[in-house]
Amino acid sequence: MAESGTSGENLLFLTDEQLRKGIEAMFFAYRGFTADPDRILAEMSYGRAHHRALHFINRSNGTTVNNLLAVLGVTKQSLNRVLRTLIADGLVESRIGQRDRRERHLFLTENGAALERQLSEAQRARMRAAYRSAGPDAVAGFRRVLEAMMDDASRAQYLALKESKS
């Protein structure tokens, strides 16, 4: 939209082969993307679901269960199983809401924050290395394509999160 002007899109001929390469690149890259945290999690018998919960609680500290459900896109039963173990293990604290006492606000404990840092640092290290080796222009393009690939609901959440903490 910015510098490519109005004519750029029509000039883009995309063969099925090019698209297939993009599809396979996503498949293999996502595996790399999750590999490091997965290794750490496996040692403590947690899974990717725990990682996602820790990530978004850290991201939006004090968020409610309902907010988390919307972001993660899972059922409350599924999330609840994960939250229950995180709370039991002392990584997450659930506080009853003050304005609305039905709500539970979720916070990371010190231990929870420590694990989140360990997991996200592993993931950031890989992302940092990829960004550095690809260069700044590639990074901008990477982000543009990913944003265009989200479905509308995900993009709305992504942009909302993007704003909220910048």
Added chain:
Amino acid sequence: MAESGTSGENLLFLTDEQLRKGIEAMFFAYRGFTADPDRILAEMSYGRAHHRALHFINRSNGTTVNNLLAVLGVTKQSLNRVLRTLIADGLVESRIGQRDRRERHLFLTENGAALERQLSEAQRARMRAAYRSAGPDAVAGFRRVLEAMMDDASRAQYLALKESKS
């Protein structure tokens, strides 16, 4: 490596915030990436695992089970369950190897090829739209970052596949 020269990498300052945005972009984009095929698969009580098998059998027709295992990165038992249903449903054909009768060579039947086309076309449509809206430079950057993000084993497989059919 190409046009960014030798000094580019040092100029790249990456805050944890920027990296977090990249991580979340991957998370949300991958959800969009798989959403369309997942909807189709759910209707026929197949899952993502079936899609992956169909994709790579189509990609390398006549491949062996062992080859497929290496690409998909799962155990042979896990793959076998998926293959069994695909074979039972007449989407995949398994032929005993001629040189080595221990090997099973895998082929898509007409029905299998039709389903693979349906699934991959849904995925290509989204990828095509994302590529078009992001523009050619962004696409090049997207691919560069994804390749850099793969772990070595995945990248080797990705590059091998990339060559083999071009």
Added chain:
DNA sequence: CTTGGAAAGTCAACAAGACTGACATAAAAT
């Protein structure tokens, strides 16, 4: 030639983590 190991694949049983559905409780909203 035979025997023993390696390789390819299959069967069985189990676990994580997603799902649905039904139900309970408490608090807010009408």
Added chain:
DNA sequence: ATTTTATGTCAGTCTTGTTGACTTTCCAAG
């Protein structure tokens, strides 16, 4: 007072990953 909302729980199912035990086939060393 009734309904709606937010959350939690129990029970059961499904997909897809795991490990362990097994068969068939191949190959190579004695």
